[in-house]
Amino acid sequence: MERVRISIVGASGYVGGELLRLLLRHPYVEIAQVTSESHAGEPVHRVHPHLRKATGLTFCRMADLKPCDVLFIALPHGQVAPRIEAFAALAPVLVDLSADFRLRRPEDYARWYGHPHPHPEWLSRFVYGLPERYRAELRGARAISGVGCNATAAILALWPLVQADLLDPERPVIVDIQAASSEAGREPNPGSHHPERHGAIRPYAPVQHRHTAEVRQALGREGVVLSLTAVDAVRGVLAIAHAWPRDRIAEPELWRIYRAAYGEEPFIRLVKDRQGVHRLPDPKAVVGSNFADVGFAVEEETGRIVALCALDNLMKGAAGSAVQSLNIAMGWPETTGLDLIPVYPA
Amino acid sequence: MERVRISIVGASGYVGGELLRLLLRHPYVEIAQVTSESHAGEPVHRVHPHLRKATGLTFCRMADLKPCDVLFIALPHGQVAPRIEAFAALAPVLVDLSADFRLRRPEDYARWYGHPHPHPEWLSRFVYGLPERYRAELRGARAISGVGCNATAAILALWPLVQADLLDPERPVIVDIQAASSEAGREPNPGSHHPERHGAIRPYAPVQHRHTAEVRQALGREGVVLSLTAVDAVRGVLAIAHAWPRDRIAEPELWRIYRAAYGEEPFIRLVKDRQGVHRLPDPKAVVGSNFADVGFAVEEETGRIVALCALDNLMKGAAGSAVQSLNIAMGWPETTGLDLIPVYPA
Amino acid sequence: MERVRISIVGASGYVGGELLRLLLRHPYVEIAQVTSESHAGEPVHRVHPHLRKATGLTFCRMADLKPCDVLFIALPHGQVAPRIEAFAALAPVLVDLSADFRLRRPEDYARWYGHPHPHPEWLSRFVYGLPERYRAELRGARAISGVGCNATAAILALWPLVQADLLDPERPVIVDIQAASSEAGREPNPGSHHPERHGAIRPYAPVQHRHTAEVRQALGREGVVLSLTAVDAVRGVLAIAHAWPRDRIAEPELWRIYRAAYGEEPFIRLVKDRQGVHRLPDPKAVVGSNFADVGFAVEEETGRIVALCALDNLMKGAAGSAVQSLNIAMGWPETTGLDLIPVYPA
Amino acid sequence: MERVRISIVGASGYVGGELLRLLLRHPYVEIAQVTSESHAGEPVHRVHPHLRKATGLTFCRMADLKPCDVLFIALPHGQVAPRIEAFAALAPVLVDLSADFRLRRPEDYARWYGHPHPHPEWLSRFVYGLPERYRAELRGARAISGVGCNATAAILALWPLVQADLLDPERPVIVDIQAASSEAGREPNPGSHHPERHGAIRPYAPVQHRHTAEVRQALGREGVVLSLTAVDAVRGVLAIAHAWPRDRIAEPELWRIYRAAYGEEPFIRLVKDRQGVHRLPDPKAVVGSNFADVGFAVEEETGRIVALCALDNLMKGAAGSAVQSLNIAMGWPETTGLDLIPVYPA
Amino acid sequence: MSQAICPECAAGVPLREDVMLHEFLTCPECGTALEVVSLSPLTLDRAPQVEEDWGE
Amino acid sequence: MSQAICPECAAGVPLREDVMLHEFLTCPECGTALEVVSLSPLTLDRAPQVEEDWGE
Ligand SMILES: NC(=O)c1ccc[n+]([C@@H]2O[C@H](COP(=O)([O-])OP(=O)(O)OC[C@H]3O[C@@H](n4cnc5c(N)ncnc54)[C@H](OP(=O)(O)O)[C@@H]3O)[C@@H](O)[C@H]2O)c1
Ligand SMILES: NC(=O)c1ccc[n+]([C@@H]2O[C@H](COP(=O)([O-])OP(=O)(O)OC[C@H]3O[C@@H](n4cnc5c(N)ncnc54)[C@H](OP(=O)(O)O)[C@@H]3O)[C@@H](O)[C@H]2O)c1
């Protein structure tokens, strides 16, 4: 079989580096070109020290891109939509990791991003690249949108409860999210400076975070709100969702519901133990892998359900889900190139 | 003025070390004895390396304690109640940092700790040592209970809202808490082992945490629930409380309410900025000090109030509040010995 | 081809977990049994949360071991030598990760470990499992000793200089080593407690570290001394070796020497860049992989050579080198099962 | 007594913030003005969140400085020398924290900084602000240079050995230094970005570091070389100096020598214990204080002396030593305003 | 092989035919330590555990 | 000194008598950058700010 030729735009970023880590080992693809404006002409390993010896590629400019089979785009939010026609001219299959094509409805985009979408006609062509939610739609898809990492953690924690129609529609679901520093990408800023960020427990978006839109869209439910806090880790997202059932529910019943939803999922692990250090999902246990760990607890006194999901923001929260989605779209085995066991402890 | 003679039981622990850091510089007191069963006879600085040169004391056993003016007790939960009569025989003033005398009602203790209190008659003699809530009761108090660190963060975030009777009584308040590792004291365990705890975002008590009892008692409100997560920091607690007002409220009004509640408090700082890295409370900004930083945000779309409090668990969450309470009880200026500026960045 | 059946003794430890991470993906082997005395009967993933879904194995006791093709032993130092005959009775091929069979000469063992070796006759049967140094001896080996992680970093930094006979024999080589916390294994102790170890820069063996013996044996040179410091990382060793050449040497000449030594090595990367963040070896860039990054610098004024090596203590410093050595011993392609790209940033 | 009026130039930086933390509590001084070009007009606590409630000052521009009694200058290296006449016109006493006036001899400056000093005539007017070395010269000084933090750790570790003329003059002293991230100041850069710096053990100046010049000047000895490594901590420097004595020396003799040198020093603690976690100096034990912990070990086999010093780079390595030096210069008790116990654990 | 229901997670726990009363086993789904508390009907309960409490 | 109300936090912001239209100042309570948008009545509004966005 001839290998599918893939180019990556914005390959000097963290998501770009993670795509390279995955695709360089993927048996059905080869990397054609990788772009960076600020490091054009330099070897990839100068920016991605882990990729030394894994690739001899050098970065080129976006302007030097040649046609290819699949184009991955890992540019910052807002940088893709204006260029979408140019990208589409380069490749028949697009995978955009940015937030530009995650929402289906133009009015949602306008509401959460504060300005109208420059190419609203493209919104409905994209499939949201979360296989656990949109696997059927991903088959044969030609435009795949990457996921929001925080959104994915919230969605995967809550989806079984929503799907089973368990939740009280009158009561909002509150999702507290703890996020690691690589979420914000490679560009330094005063808040990412090591002396400032080390040891911080910094609430940075207690209300009205943009990922709320994706979560609501995927869950089909308005009453979900998010609060985000930055903590001292490099990779990882933990979502803690507080939800109220219509009727009291016991834990064994929740086990059944989560098993029904995720029992066949290759990358979801149910974590709920009564012993040991690792009783519930912790992003530390998935670092470097495409796993999302999901768990739950019920508060006997109040009936509150706490649903949890831990994932690696650069993997299940970005590059991993994107490659998984591409595998589905291309008709390859879904786990191809993603058989990575987490690195622990690290 | 003669210095008040203070002994500390359980002085080899983290709270014990913090009490020493404060009391060794306190102008009205002197340290008489410090106990440790496992380090009796050893110099204090072997266990507390920061106290080298600050004191030449050595630990003695509890059995060797002599009468003193004030006895601080920093033993683990459950170790104080059975010995309370013996401690009371040693000193006219007791300050117990453990959880043994925090609840007023014996039935609350039995419910949350799973067994009846061995000395219920003592419960009502203790005052909960949180000056922002019980200053009047602390004046002249002879038995002071230390606070729970997580509880204190939750209480201080919410108290102004409760006091102003702003909250919808029908809707529960959910408090997400992120906690640092020194909370659990000095004793190593599999979960505190550095390779396991480093980089962790570990939900360890998503439902039914014991501190809930203290929070409800102090707020006089049943519908409060807590969820706790361990993060990679040594000192610090952040409480993020999600609350729903009876009626929509705007941020300037909340400013007024928080200012009314805390404007005169020496150790509370309102943190809510629109610029810079430090827009909301972060425990990193209070390390080593007795400050509790309090802030809030209102979600325009939903009306949700997010109330936040950040503190140093060993200071405002333990030793700092205890010394502040003693100052009040003894009639000394409330901030004596507590004029420490946080160490930042650290 | 029938898969080779491997059992692992001491599989609940960190090296045991890393061996599992590698061997569960190794195409020529299958895992037969894994032992743990304290977790016998429990699923492997309770202790190794990353291995959830990667294996359904449960631990058994050492006493329950059955014969197998290859026995990996990952017990603490001192626990293997007394049992060596029993282990040898179980399998024709032994790979011992402990320090018990690293030294060739019984008198070296006695000198550095303070007591005579209980089975000195076995010492010469073992080959030191560092392919970059002993590849020829490893072919067909039936008893392989794992390496010391600190020792490996020192050896790999210095070996090209020694091999090229560049160093002044009169002047000692000083090796400063910074070490991460997983080096000490899974057992908690007061020094590994998170509040104590977080942020520490703790010199713990400034003189006379035991790994010195291995380094001298591998380099064939007496005048090498080590100093070790524990720093705040979970995985990684950095060795900084200060050496003095017989005659002044310039960097281009050193490039030639290091390239001659390591140009063909699959797991050694020469790192010496004049630009960017990653100019010299840093263990952060090899996390989770079997790479050892090697670099150097020459001080023009004094002639001092600084030779550096960074590796992941659980991989190139333990499980990775062991699997690489087994591959050689069995005649398999040397990199089988070791094609892991580091996880970065993490 | 009227308070001495102090202004601080470059007060928005980390050293500036630390000077404020100290001087705001100093009983003999008051702060007149604090400058920042990029935050002029903003409250100090926006940049220094720990100083909220400790001061209501706002930053002004350098151009708005008025005359004062003492001017502290905390600008980056190279920014002070060209302005020295202007600063001298503002205040009769100058304390410059930068590296611009640390070296006595213009030729040393030219050699290590690569260009001639713009105001060589000022070099000899400055006293190097390390009381343990230059106390006599500091009395009455009117121009004080701050110290290099790495240099100070190296000097304090070695000074007793040099002073006692113990070291073999033929053999170079090698100093390995591990440094925390606040050393580099507040300005973010690609290497200080949290995802890059977290968990790093990054050799960044293995040869020819500029601080070498200060170390040699203070020790009066040429053959000293430094190697620097960045580790994952915010505050702290550890120097590990490897030195060779003229004649074998035993540890009790070294105890005598270090005690003779430092027994009366208010801020030096000798740390050398045979038990417990804290046997040798670790910067973690001095965080937030002006202490420098000094220790040593002798390698029996080789005679090598390892001398160690741990300090807080912002305190003993910068602001602390500067205030201590000012105290001496002004004739105040040397420890005024510096009676801070380290914060531990943190 | 017969089955019994895990009281913790409602998974089916496979049991050997010769399983004995008071035998201990581990639920393969949720990892809970279980005890066979009745043979007919085959019933499992959580095995008594030493409480680990490493709270913060 | 006269006062105006901070639109962000409702604090009283002290103003010099000779304060000018479009003058910029900082609320001492909440730190918000403010602009004098009217002199009678004395009215403050949030000053236009370059948006810093360092989101994760
Ligand atoms: N990080 C995560 O956890 C995560 C998770 C899910 C989704 N995402 C999304 O994935 C995308 C990439 O994120 P990232 O974390 O990899 O960001 P990043 O590290 O900042 O990388 C961004 C890339 O885009 C390039 N770039 C930056 N500004 C540009 C501009 N104005 N025009 C053209 N190219 C530009 C950069 O390279 P040069 O400057 O060298 O050209 C770099 O290659 C973002 O849209 C992000 O929202 C990220
Ligand atoms: N850490 C916090 O953030 C925090 C905050 C608020 C309240 N508290 C409360 O403060 C108290 C002390 O906490 P900590 O963090 O300091 O704990 P810690 O570090 O574990 O110290 C406990 C002290 O008690 C002694 N001790 C332990 N077990 C004992 C026993 N069975 N009998 C007698 N003495 C015993 C220990 O010393 P020896 O073993 O040497 O005798 C040690 O001095 C606890 O009740 C805790 O709940 C802690």
Ligand SMILES: NC(=O)c1ccc[n+]([C@@H]2O[C@H](COP(=O)([O-])OP(=O)(O)OC[C@H]3O[C@@H](n4cnc5c(N)ncnc54)[C@H](OP(=O)(O)O)[C@@H]3O)[C@@H](O)[C@H]2O)c1
């Ligand atoms: N960690 C490293 O970076 C590294 C690098 C190179 C070499 N090594 C060597 O590799 C070996 C394993 O290291 P590690 O880090 O994996 O240690 P570890 O995490 O402490 O694991 C040790 C294993 O041995 C078992 N064990 C402990 N004490 C025992 C005893 N007295 N009798 C029988 N079994 C016992 C433990 O399990 P149970 O208690 O459950 O039985 C555990 O499975 C050591 O010899 C070490 O020197 C380690």
Ligand SMILES: NC(=O)c1ccc[n+]([C@@H]2O[C@H](COP(=O)([O-])OP(=O)(O)OC[C@H]3O[C@@H](n4cnc5c(N)ncnc54)[C@H](OP(=O)(O)O)[C@@H]3O)[C@@H](O)[C@H]2O)c1
């Ligand atoms: N950090 C340490 O551990 C340490 C230890 C010993 C000595 N030192 C020395 O102390 C000095 C300050 O270090 P730091 O760590 O505080 O650095 P910093 O955090 O970068 O602060 C530098 C200060 O200078 C101002 N500044 C920067 N560039 C300027 C320019 N071109 N012209 C005028 N002002 C400028 C900055 O404020 P604005 O940009 O807002 O004006 C800031 O207030 C340096 O010379 C350093 O070498 C530092």
Ligand SMILES: [Zn+2]
């Ligand atoms: Zn089960």
Ligand SMILES: [Zn+2]
């Ligand atoms: Zn305001």
